[in-house]
Amino acid sequence: MTNCEKILKQKGPMMSGELVAFLVSQNGLVANTASKTIVRDKNVHRITGFYKSGQHFCFLEEHKNQVDFFDCFQESLFNNGKKYWYVLNALKMCGGIVSQRYLECYTNYPISPLKSHLPFNLILQRFVAQGILLFNEDCYLLSPKYEKSFTNYAHYSAIEAIKDNVLDNFKSLTKKIGLISFKTGELFPEYGKFRFGFKGVSYVSGLMQGNKNGFVVADILLGHPIYENDVKFFIDKLETINKFQKSARLIPILIVDDLDNNALRLLKSKGIVVGFINELFGEKYANTLIELVNILNNAGASLKQTPEKYLDLIKQLKKYNEGLANNIKGTLFEFVVGHIHSTKCRTLDLGKEIIDKNNRKHETDVVSIYDDKIVISECKATNAQIDILMIDIWIQEKIPAFYDWIKGIEVYREKDIVFEYWSINGFTEDALERLNHLKATSKRFKVEYFNGNDVKERAIEMKNKKLKEVVNDFFLKTEV
Incomplete structure (x- = not known):
């Protein structure tokens, strides 16, 4: 058993910088030699290309079967490569599967060329190449090689269709009340080098800077619990955009069906409008969506316990949506x-x-x-x-x-x-x-x-x- 193996077996997966420190203190190696030792050790698996200072995430084959392995890997990104951590967090909160357009929304990584940033598509290719993610048609999935979660493509597609529908209704609403110009309103546009679920041009007086218009931008989270970490992608995108010279004034809106109190307080502290679906479109609209999502998330149990509930829902959807x-x-x-x-x-x-x-x-x-x-x-x-x-x-x-x-x-x-x-x-x-x-x-x-x-x-x-x-x-x- 090599020195690297002994340390990883005893301590568990860790960053290469931490492993170097153990090799230096326990085996008397100089740092440069310790780094080369890790790279040359064929028994040490490494995830690379996502960490600051050129570090790697190091682990043994046996670690992949441990229950907390993926959490450990996700934590390593949170601490040492947070802009890539958003990719994994988006997948986790959506049940292990996300379409590319929503994945681009749910990160704070630029989708257009930006100095010192690799293109987002290239980053996703790195995740796929190292077996962390799978790509299926238009969706990214967590790979069973690292995460033994189970996804449901059909049900996720249905929830995504619900989100699309809400965004489309939001576009109509903002036009009707004059929040955005009637000739504008895009779904999944680019703004400030980032992807958003919605963007509209606004001539509301508080957003105007001379003759320069402002914008309304929005993202949507729906169909799963939403915690503080889950909303940080939206905050980080806005903070990066606000650093740009001559950036336009914005009304940022995060559309949700429900929200943890800590997440709500964080969003409000950042001046972000929280658009609860029931307040935007009414209780009947919101309750129909909530009922639909609940049925989708508990399909088998729902059919055994209340087998005709979905039939009533279909009739309701045909009438109203x-x-x-x-x-x-x-x-x-x-x-x-x-x-x-x-x-x-x-x-x-x-x-x-x-x-x-x-x-x-x-x-x-x-x-x-x-x-x-x-x-x-x-x-x-x-x-x-x-x-x-x-x-x-x-x-x-x-x-x-x-x-x-x-x-x-x-x-x-x-x-x-x-x-x-x-x-x-x-x-x-x-x-x-x-x-x-x-x-x-x-x-x-x-x-x-x-x-x-x-x-x-x-x-x-x-x-x-x-x-x-x-x-x-x-x-x-x-x-x-």
């Missing part, structure tokens, strides 16, 4: 499939995510545990039919991963396994051919598939008038 309802139709369809299973299964899980033996994440929409079987359901409410490429991904990636997961759990091994594919708009001919072949030839598990009419028939079989109405009116859009 049809745009939002359509934007989260895919997630709401998962609730329909979950509802169908919930009447007979023992337990239910929506947005189930697993990690395979290669540390890759896989997610399925509904997992239903019965006395004699486990049903894994994929649900799609797309406008187009499901094609053979999507079926092949399901067959080649998801089915093997979830089959191995089930067989790896002792209490599940003797249960029958059923893989289902639900598509409101059905399947292309070649996709159906592939599904029928798998259904006829599979020996280890059963395969089923359903289209929109099948969903309607299930609702009729359940004698659930409310479900039938929602399937027809919202998902199939036919007359009841």
Whole structure:
């Protein structure tokens, strides 16, 4: 065992500067030699490129399996590379997944070239290259290599759609009351080299400097607890902008559904307007969003305990916010499939995510545990039919991963396994051919598939008038 290993094994993960100090005091090395010793030691893992003074975060392979490892790594960034710490904090507060546009909002790192700063995209590439983050289409996720958290892509996408909707309504509100010029108002613009959720040009007298207009800028936090550290990105962005010469006057607004008292006091002490959604748009609007978020965050339990609550919510959304309802139709369809299973299964899980033996994440929409079987359901409410490429991904990636997961759990091994594919708009001919072949030839598990009419028939079989109405009116859009 090397000297570095002995110290890290005894003391735990630490910064390279601290490890150098131990090598100097315990082994009599000079600082320069100690630094080279760390770099040359192949048993010492290092995270680099995020710390001041060229330091590294040093750890052993065994540390990655410890419960507090990611917290230790996050603390190292907070103390030695805070501008990069915001990236991890944004992911943690959002449940381990954030789209790039919101991630850019939730940091105080410039998205446009700024002297002495690397481009933000390059910083994110460093996180991905070192296996700290994964990039999936437009979203960044915490890697299971370092953080064993579980994310829910579909539910996060729905919450993000809610945030988009609130920002769009905020834009309309600020125009109606004359806070911003009617011809302005942008979502996810750049201002002062930083990304904001909203920006509008304002000619309100208190913001004018001669003929120079001011601005309204805003970000939104919604769907999770918000603490003091979670609002500091917004404060730091504003403080950096205020240091610029000839910076415009601003009205900064942080839109929230709820807020910890310490966070509220901090924001007010910095002169930031806190826009509570219920005060901006009314109690009915806010309560609908709160109810929707609660259902999304507790999907399985909600369907088992109050299975028709989401149906009332869909009707309410169609009446007051049809745009939002359509934007989260895919997630709401998962609730329909979950509802169908919930009447007979023992337990239910929506947005189930697993990690395979290669540390890759896989997610399925509904997992239903019965006395004699486990049903894994994929649900799609797309406008187009499901094609053979999507079926092949399901067959080649998801089915093997979830089959191995089930067989790896002792209490599940003797249960029958059923893989289902639900598509409101059905399947292309070649996709159906592939599904029928798998259904006829599979020996280890059963395969089923359903289209929109099948969903309607299930609702009729359940004698659930409310479900039938929602399937027809919202998902199939036919007359009841």
